[in-house]
Amino acid sequence: MESIDYLQTKEFADHDPELLKLNVRSLDLTSIIEYRGGEEVENEDILFVLKQLDWSVTRLANGRINNPTLDRVRKMIGGWYILPFYGLADRAPIDYFRFKPTNPPADKKPGKFKKYLGAEGVSPRAYCPNVTEGLWATIAARYGVEKTGIDFWEWILDHPEIPVIITEGEQKAYAGLKAGYVVISLPGIDCGYKSSSDNDDGSGGKLSLIPDLQVLAEGGRTIYIAFDRDSNPQTVKRVQKARQKLARLFAELGCETRSITALLGSYPDPIRLLRVIWGISTSF
Numbered sequence: 001m002e003s004i005d006y007l008q009t010k011e012f013a014d015h016d017p018e019l020l021k022l023n024v025r026s027l028d029l030t031s032i033i034e035y036r037g038g039e040e041v042e043n044e045d046i047l048f049v050l051k052q053l054d055w056s057v058t059r060l061a062n063g064r065i066n067n068p069t070l071d072r073v074r075k076m077i078g079g080w081y082i083l084p085f086y087g088l089a090d091r092a093p094i095d096y097f098r099f100k101p102t103n104p105p106a107d108k109k110p111g112k113f114k115k116y117l118g119a120e121g122v123s124p125r126a127y128c129p130n131v132t133e134g135l136w137a138t139i140a141a142r143y144g145v146e147k148t149g150i151d152f153w154e155w156i157l158d159h160p161e162i163p164v165i166i167t168e169g170e171q172k173a174y175a176g177l178k179a180g181y182v183v184i185s186l187p188g189i190d191c192g193y194k195s196s197s198d199n200d201d202g203s204g205g206k207l208s209l210i211p212d213l214q215v216l217a218e219g220g221r222t223i224y225i226a227f228d229r230d231s232n233p234q235t236v237k238r239v240q241k242a243r244q245k246l247a248r249l250f251a252e253l254g255c256e257t258r259s260i261t262a263l264l265g266s267y268p269d270p271i272r273l274l275r276v277i278w279g280i281s282t283s284f
Contacts, residue, residue, distance in 0.1 A: 023082060029079070168189055
């Protein structure tokens with residue numbers, strides 16, 4: 001059976017294919033065991049993903065992966081994962097792993113599913129996709145800033161006059177970059193800050209931006225916060241609360257913050273859509 005390339009599915013139809021090549025890999029989990037020349041061969045890419053997820057691979061005495069492990073993996077069918085990217089705080093490539101399965105496993109909460117998978121206990125990072133030379137040139141021309149150096153994100157850090165949009169989810173970052181804007185994403189709306197509290201919910205402690213966002217704030221940069229718009233009243237309140245916290249923390253570091261509601265990803269020109277929704281006429 002031929003493997004499915006998830007980057008060719010409707011989910012990625014509107015994205016820049018060259019940008020995707022630099023950032024995403026497709027994975028068909030049904031092919032964890034392949035047959036070549038009449039012999040069983042384990043798919044090394046799948047084993048790599050399982051290792052990144054800290055999933056145990058149970059083997060029989062003869063070294064073969066046992067059937068319960070195979071069934072658990074194949075049940076997810078397939079999906080995609082992000083490649084190593086630039087760490088703003090480290091100023092170096094990092095391997096922060098995120099995998100989105102086609103058929104997500106059940107969460108601990110009844111009726112919920114794990115839409116994205118990652119290693120347990122790893123602190124969230126700001127996702128800064130690898131950027132093509134063409135998109136870099138487009139962004140440089142938009143803001144009238146000379147393109148210098150060899151790394152896009154180093155260049156961004158060196159130019160605080162260039163505004164940055166912060167959104168949630170990798171695909172929204174790809175959509176914004178395709179439209180010619182600087183967009184980074186967080187894995188969740190509460191992942192842009194941390195608390196000094198020992199409480200599990202982070203309550204009672206002093207909040208601060210995560211290191212990746214702290215360095216982004218240097219120089220009084222303009223920050224646009226573009227989280228998802230939702231119809232559920234409880235979710236709306238939660239998003240609004242997270243947005244206000246993030247805006248306040250950036251403002252405390254001297255940044256101008258503007259709050260916008262994101263509907264990125266499924267439109268050919270998402271930023272134009274944002275302008276219509278929010279009535280924004282600025283050159284951000």
